[in-house]
Amino acid sequence: MALSKTSLRHLPDLNDLDAATLEGLVDRACALAGGAPPQVIEQSVVNLFFEPSTRTRVSFELAAQRLGMTVVNIELERSSATKGESLEDTVATLAAMGIGHLVIRHPETGLPRRLMPVLPAGLRLLNAGDGTGEHPSQALLDAAPLRSNGLDFHHARVAIVGDIRHSRVARSSARLFSRLGVADIRLAGPAGWLPDDLDLPGAALFDDLERAIDQADVIMMLRVQKERMSPDDWPDQASYHRQWGLTAERLAGAAENCRVMHPGPINRGVEIADSVADGPQSLILDQVRLGVYARMALFEWLAES
């Protein structure tokens, strides 16, 4: 029996996926990284980016190419989408052209989930970041190197540090860590950067870096958006670094072998010291490396539908 059109999978976020599926995706990313042969998917992918992000676009592009998919890139600034066409019509047009997967990045929070009910038949949607909303492939690539590094999620203490309030990375990753069994999640940052509400089991807010990372097994430092830095509190980047930067001294207060993560691109000497970013506990490049495999795992999962 043919699959009905409405049985196609989408990935606006990871929230609808059960724990077994989430663990399956993390495991599949690790397996691919370990040399498992990828599937061959004879479909086209369009990367539709309404915000520039070379890093994410290239990672998706490489992932698709390794699965044998053909890729077409569309960036907003030169898109006919700017001719006043609605996003729904742009998406319907791309679907009519026969593409199988649409990777979309958009500054509007919640857009992928709002698009879902009107998604044309035959098109699988994969959110590559929406406003301050979600970034599901980033969450997967945060979890995968921890899994391949042998972290026991159920007994791990995870600190996420920085501008939590505006970070879709923090949001998506914290939720995934929680779903994978992490019971101790510390969200730390300057007062204005902490979320107002927090609906996450086991999560607590900290306004102090040292306390937040005390005995932590994982520290994820977020990128500072410099335009959000308060000139009163931090007249320069060095002053931010003194209060909120992860240094080797501070890292010594975390658990032995604490892993350090960062979604990149990193501001060296601002939220993270060189010695930590380049140190033996850093998983930052593993995140990048597994990011391609995490996206391959997601394409495979979507293509099953």
Add this chain to the structure above:
Amino acid sequence: MALSKTSLRHLPDLNDLDAATLEGLVDRACALAGGAPPQVIEQSVVNLFFEPSTRTRVSFELAAQRLGMTVVNIELERSSATKGESLEDTVATLAAMGIGHLVIRHPETGLPRRLMPVLPAGLRLLNAGDGTGEHPSQALLDAAPLRSNGLDFHHARVAIVGDIRHSRVARSSARLFSRLGVADIRLAGPAGWLPDDLDLPGAALFDDLERAIDQADVIMMLRVQKERMSPDDWPDQASYHRQWGLTAERLAGAAENCRVMHPGPINRGVEIADSVADGPQSLILDQVRLGVYARMALFEWLAES
């Protein structure tokens, strides 16, 4: 015997093709859409766009990829063509690099045909829109869904509505319809948007929407270029819509089962009402879908030479 260099085919427009070739291209597009296996063409395509058009560029890119061709995109704004190199030299350079097909979009009317005598050996040219001139692949993708929809071109009444004067879509499609046997073509639009001269058998001009679409079997609405709207006549888009927009009420005056077309992107509520664009008589997404197959058919035809 090897083909001589000058026997290569080009497609500046559809005017030099005989009726059998035109019908063969339409049929081939429909066959490919129906699942006929595409040829494999081991050549490179360059999309050389001096005007941005995501829709057309992506359609050509997907078409080429499905034929196994490799694609390189060049957009003017960042091109070394802006270093003062002549277009002839740019084209000669691309030909020397060994590409087989050049898809060119350029704001200068008539440029593809003027380029033809100086085209380097080995390079097939495919016009993707020149100024207010021609847009042959668009004409094919307008004809193909009508053919696959069972339209009898020889007895069809076709209305094309909008800014006929400046529209290469109107020009190319009207000519192709005429070549395919349509004997009743109504070109309708506000006075300033009608062509001064018209050398098309069976075509007539209308300055009234209702009369133009009376008993029509096909209505093709053109996109309004908002900068060309006269503020005296239409102070806002709604007032244009009242006079020239295709609504369900107006569509009722056309033939039963009249097909509605639009080259896109559509201005909803301006030249076309939502209920018509999304209604059962709309072929708009079929045009997009068959557009990829029409371009595949064109690449196959060019590659034969």
Add this chain to the structure above:
Amino acid sequence: MALSKTSLRHLPDLNDLDAATLEGLVDRACALAGGAPPQVIEQSVVNLFFEPSTRTRVSFELAAQRLGMTVVNIELERSSATKGESLEDTVATLAAMGIGHLVIRHPETGLPRRLMPVLPAGLRLLNAGDGTGEHPSQALLDAAPLRSNGLDFHHARVAIVGDIRHSRVARSSARLFSRLGVADIRLAGPAGWLPDDLDLPGAALFDDLERAIDQADVIMMLRVQKERMSPDDWPDQASYHRQWGLTAERLAGAAENCRVMHPGPINRGVEIADSVADGPQSLILDQVRLGVYARMALFEWLAES
């Protein structure tokens, strides 16, 4: 035994390659142009361009595609590299994504060689032009058509004319010609455009075009950067052409069958007359044609490591 990571080859310039390797690369480019089957390289290439150059980017892209490589293009203006990330971190990130070859163009002279010590394991670097430094693939594509044209490098007189001082093309090509055995290299140009120092065996400086090309077997005209033209000396392009342009009359003073080259894009009527650029002695399009094969040869050579 597996190759160690540090045994990977890079190509910041041609200076470290011995004469046999250089000749091998030239020969391989000619062989590929003659129909020798290319290798299949199952790796990814990233074209990372911090300066726009359609011509060079497209040539590398086509070369990679013909070797079966997948290509990802990154241009600076829209790159997250502009988010303040260091170039080293950008390169480390791309390496972590598993790409095999990085083709880099950057306005900073000497950058590729400075990057080499910090290049991440697994990444081969290929310089596509750095500031006023080197452009090794251009040098190869200058040598290859001369080789395929039967030039005896050891007895050839080569004149390079124009803005030698600021030209990485002049620098790279002159060095390669010297390494390939050319003992008579004349560098000619207006006084301010000649280099201060010159460490090249057999090279001499000329401030007069006629004398520089006297009995020359090869003349390479450089592109005039119009913003560098002195308005006192040359109030318009025609006056530059009168003094420094290569015309048919002047070419008659060179050796019989002297070959004329130009890296393109050419300024017709400025540094070169139409009749010369398009004449029977011009190898300009052969340079372009062999450029793709020269880059294929370089990718093959890098991939061996």
